[in-house]
Amino acid sequence: MAEMEPIDREEFRQEARAWLKANFPPALTNVPGLLFQGDAHAAAANDDYQLWRQRMTDKGWGVPTWAPRYGGAGLTEAHGKIIGEELAAIGGFNPIRSYGTMMLGPTLLEYGDEAQKLEHLPFIASHERRWCQGFSEPGAGSDLAALQTKCIDMGDHWLVSGQKIWTSGADQADWCFVLVRTDTERKQGGISFLLVDMQSEGIEARPIVLISGSTHFCEVFFNDVKVPKGNLVGEVNQGWTIAKRLLQFERNSLSEVKADITPLAPLAHDYLGTDALGRVDSPDLRARMVRNAMRHEAYMATVRRLAAEGKNGGPSHGVSALKNLWSGIIQERAELLVEIMGAYGLGWAGDPYSAAEKEATRAWLHSKAFSIYGGSYEVQNNITAKRTLGLPG
Amino acid sequence: MAVLNEEQTMLKDMASQWVRDRLPVTALRGLYDHGGGGLSGSDGYDAEAWAEMAQMGWCGIIVPEAHGGADFGYLSLGLVIEELGRTLAASPLISSALVAASALRLAGTQDQQARWLPGIADGSLIGTLALDEGPHHAPERTALAATASGDGWTLSGTKRPVQDGMIANLAIVAARTSGAPGDRDGLTLFLVPTDSAGLERQPLDQIDARRPALYRFESVNIAVNDVLGEIGKAADLIDAIRDRAAIGMATEMLGSATQAFDITLDYLKTRVQFGAIIGSFQALQHRAAELFGELQLTRSAVETALAAIDADDPALPALASLAKAIAGETLHRISSQMVQLHGGIGMTHEHDAGLYLKRARVAEQCHGSTAWHRERWARLNGY
Numbered sequence: 052m053a054e055m056e057p058i059d060r061e062e063f064r065q066e067a068r069a070w071l072k073a074n075f076p077p078a079l080t081n082v083p084g085l086l087f088q089g090d091a092h093a094a095a096a097n098d099d100y101q102l103w104r105q106r107m108t109d110k111g112w113g114v115p116t117w118a119p120r121y122g123g124a125g126l127t128e129a130h131g132k133i134i135g136e137e138l139a140a141i142g143g144f145n146p147i148r149s150y151g152t153m154m155l156g157p158t159l160l161e162y163g164d165e166a167q168k169l170e171h172l173p174f175i176a177s178h179e180r181r182w183c184q185g186f187s188e189p190g191a192g193s194d195l196a197a198l199q200t201k202c203i204d205m206g207d208h209w210l211v212s213g214q215k216i217w218t219s220g221a222d223q224a225d226w227c228f229v230l231v232r233t234d235t236e237r238k239q240g241g242i243s244f245l246l247v248d249m250q251s252e253g254i255e256a257r258p259i260v261l262i263s264g265s266t267h268f269c270e271v272f273f274n275d276v277k278v279p280k281g282n283l284v285g286e287v288n289q290g291w292t293i294a295k296r297l298l299q300f301e302r303n304s305l306s307e308v309k310a311d312i313t314p315l316a317p318l319a320h321d322y323l324g325t326d327a328l329g330r331v332d333s334p335d336l337r338a339r340m341v342r343n344a345m346r347h348e349a350y351m352a353t354v355r356r357l358a359a360e361g362k363n364g365g366p367s368h369g370v371s372a373l374k375n376l377w378s379g380i381i382q383e384r385a386e387l388l389v390e391i392m393g394a395y396g397l398g399w400a401g402d403p404y405s406a407a408e409k410e411a412t413r414a415w416l417h418s419k420a421f422s423i424y425g426g427s428y429e430v431q432n433n434i435t436a437k438r439t440l441g442l443p444g
Numbered sequence: 445m446a447v448l449n450e451e452q453t454m455l456k457d458m459a460s461q462w463v464r465d466r467l468p469v470t471a472l473r474g475l476y477d478h479g480g481g482g483l484s485g486s487d488g489y490d491a492e493a494w495a496e497m498a499q500m501g502w503c504g505i506i507v508p509e510a511h512g513g514a515d516f517g518y519l520s521l522g523l524v525i526e527e528l529g530r531t532l533a534a535s536p537l538i539s540s541a542l543v544a545a546s547a548l549r550l551a552g553t554q555d556q557q558a559r560w561l562p563g564i565a566d567g568s569l570i571g572t573l574a575l576d577e578g579p580h581h582a583p584e585r586t587a588l589a590a591t592a593s594g595d596g597w598t599l600s601g602t603k604r605p606v607q608d609g610m611i612a613n614l615a616i617v618a619a620r621t622s623g624a625p626g627d628r629d630g631l632t633l634f635l636v637p638t639d640s641a642g643l644e645r646q647p648l649d650q651i652d653a654r655r656p657a658l659y660r661f662e663s664v665n666i667a668v669n670d671v672l673g674e675i676g677k678a679a680d681l682i683d684a685i686r687d688r689a690a691i692g693m694a695t696e697m698l699g700s701a702t703q704a705f706d707i708t709l710d711y712l713k714t715r716v717q718f719g720a721i722i723g724s725f726q727a728l729q730h731r732a733a734e735l736f737g738e739l740q741l742t743r744s745a746v747e748t749a750l751a752a753i754d755a756d757d758p759a760l761p762a763l764a765s766l767a768k769a770i771a772g773e774t775l776h777r778i779s780s781q782m783v784q785l786h787g788g789i790g791m792t793h794e795h796d797a798g799l800y801l802k803r804a805r806v807a808e809q810c811h812g813s814t815a816w817h818r819e820r821w822a823r824l825n826g827y
């Protein structure tokens with residue numbers, strides 16, 4: 052698509068600003084969008100959220116770059132970026148953002164056939180269908196291609212049986228994109244990419260309780276599940292190529308700018324007090340906080356630099372290195388936050404702990420996942436070493 | 445890499461080519477004796493190469509056109525400095541074309557600019573900043589005394605290290621005109637020709653084979669119109685100059701770190717032990733991957749800071765400290781790992797790893813150490 056002229060850019064910015072101002076429900080200002088993204092019940096129960104979702108759906112701005120027939124607005128990346136910036140400026144969030152928009156949608160646009168696109172993309176664009184990612188299995192984590200969930204061609208349908216694990220949001224999802232084994236002779240070359248309706252007979256999703264108390268992760272059992280022939284994306288045994296592409300989209304969305312991180316300094320003043328010079332009264336903790344904050348700032352400058360250079364794609368641009376920087380910096384910050392709160396940062400429930408304290412504690416526990424999912428820290432380093440730096444082995 | 449315009453791309457390519465041809469690491473090696481110390485009698489730079497740099501216009505990149513420069517911006521000057529950093533090229537470019545030129549641009553009167561900038565721009569004159577006095581950068585602790593005498597000033601005290609101090613013709617000297625060491629008030633900058641009577645210079649034999657100097661001022665007389673900026677109120681100006689100096693240094697460090705990493709990566713791809721290329725060992729792959737990530741942060745911090753000077757960004761002080769601290773930490777790690785990952789050969793004076801390590805530590809201390817800039821950033825950000 053053609054680049055935008057600066058003049059059009061400014062005009063569109065004004066237009067976006069005006070529309071968002073008129074349509075974003077003020078009650079949702081600064082409410083974390085993740086709240087609704089991760090919790091279907093919270094989303095259904097909130098009228099403001101539903102209104103906002105409907106308006107964005109009608110406008111096509113949840114997925115601005117998708118074609119109108121798929122529920123998008125047919126705009127360029129540059130337009131999309133402006134919408135995102137203007138939304139952030141008013142403390143808003145994209146109510147459509149989901150696994151569907153971040154992972155499956157872009158993948159279907161590249162590999163899906165027209166019938167699959169028309170059947171699924173509009174429901175992703177309206178966030179009426181929630182998706183989950185059925186990749187990992189008990190014996191196939193980092194070595195994802197070791198997956199064994201069986202998929203047999205029964206002539207008029209596929210028959211799927213096996214077990215997935217760590218499937219985020221499977222208990223609330225309407226559909227699941229699943230990697231299945233269609234050939235046992237070849238490892239990577241025997242995998243296919245299948246779209247499965249979670250209402251199908253024979254599927255059972257059992258929530259798993261994580262250290263943070265979250266139960267959004269499930270084991271999913273497939274017991275002779277029948278799946279229509281038309282639900283296989285791309286060719287039979289092409290699934291690994293498609294999955295790798297999808298994982299790239301996932302990594303990109305993971306390392307997006309997290310600009311909403313509040314500075315630790317004021318909190319540290321409250322919890323630790325200040326010395327005679329007005330500095331945080333713990334030289335060691337202060338030094339570690341400052342180093343983390345500086346790395347965070349340099350990380351944000353890196354995201355901006357790579358965007359300006361037009362680099363947000365594959366491993367040659369260091370996506371894996373970026374993901375490790377991001378997870379490392381955010382995890383360290385989460386550790387620092389509970390350390391700043393001291394004994395108050397160690398509560399699980401109850402009045403004596405403030406909501407912010409309890410949230411910090413849970414967020415710290417949850418942050419441990421950042422270096423495990425989307426490719427673990429070690430696996431990302433393997434990718435950087437081999438693909439970006441060209442090291443052998 | 446920052447997004448460059450056509451002229452900047454040409455400048456970068458030219459600098460890259462010239463530095464590799466004319467001042468490769470072997471040129472720096474020529475400034476060392478066989479025992480690993482600086483060659484006796486050396487000036488710590490290559491005067492002929494410096495003349496060529498001047499010929500190419502590099503000394504005048506940030507100097508206004510009216511004074512013989514190109515007024516081409518700090519980001520452009522940074523392109524050259526980064527290339528020089530790659531091969532550890534020893535030259536007074538930062539001291540003169542960046543630091544001294546910045547000082548005059550920031551606070552010089554018309555007359556002062558007309559007197560000094562054309563010489564800086566054409567390389568016939570080398571300027572430098574004489575600020576630090578002790579083991580650590582601490583401008584407010586300046587003790588060198590300036591006392592009023594007649595219609596001028598008399599300077600007495602010492603400065604060390606003065607970067608490129610043995611070859612500089614002009615020193616911009618921070619002195620105390622009132623108050624006591626520790627006060628931000630009472631600081632004044634003076635433009636001092638280094639051949640002034642009463643100024644004695646002693647070379648410092650430093651690990652990086654450069655020749656910074658120890659300056660002793662014994663009743664050096666300064667004319668009243670050689671005051672740079674306001675009397676007694678130079679603290680903010682000193683910060684502004686030092687911030688530009690620190691960003692220049694961080695840019696050199698980015699170049700050095702990038703090259704040290706590239707050399708090390710090449711070694712990981714060729715050295716064989718246990719029947720395998722050592723770069724196939726996962727422990728070393730991960731170390732390389734992590735250092736690569738740090739380099740990404742460093743490039744972003746440095747380029748953001750350079751652009752901030754050109755844009756007159758009010759966030760410049762914090763961005764300068766961010767760039768210097770991040771570059772300091774990264775170069776420290778990479779230069780140490782360069783030795784480690786080369787094994788025994790990395791310990792020899794014959795190998796370049798030691799040269800990167802030595803320059804890294806000097807650069808870290810120059811114009812505010814990593815720790816100093818972290819502390820400053822912390823205060824600017826309310827910690």
Ligand SMILES: Cc1cc2nc3c(=O)[nH]c(=O)nc-3n(C[C@H](O)[C@H](O)[C@H](O)COP(=O)(O)OP(=O)(O)OC[C@H]3O[C@@H](n4cnc5c(N)ncnc54)[C@H](O)[C@@H]3O)c2cc1C
Binds near residue numbers: 191216268
């Ligand atoms: C919060 C969360 C959400 C998730 N959501 C989903 C989801 O929605 N859908 C889905 O399919 N999956 C999901 N996952 C699963 C995730 O992708 C896997 O956990 C991940 O791929 C790691 O696999 P594993 O847990 O089997 O660990 P393992 O692969 O067994 O790893 C164990 C350890 O060994 C290390 N290791 C493994 N291989 C190597 C190697 N070659 N070199 C060096 N070290 C190595 C790992 O880095 C790790 O430290 C989620 C996980 C978490 C924690």
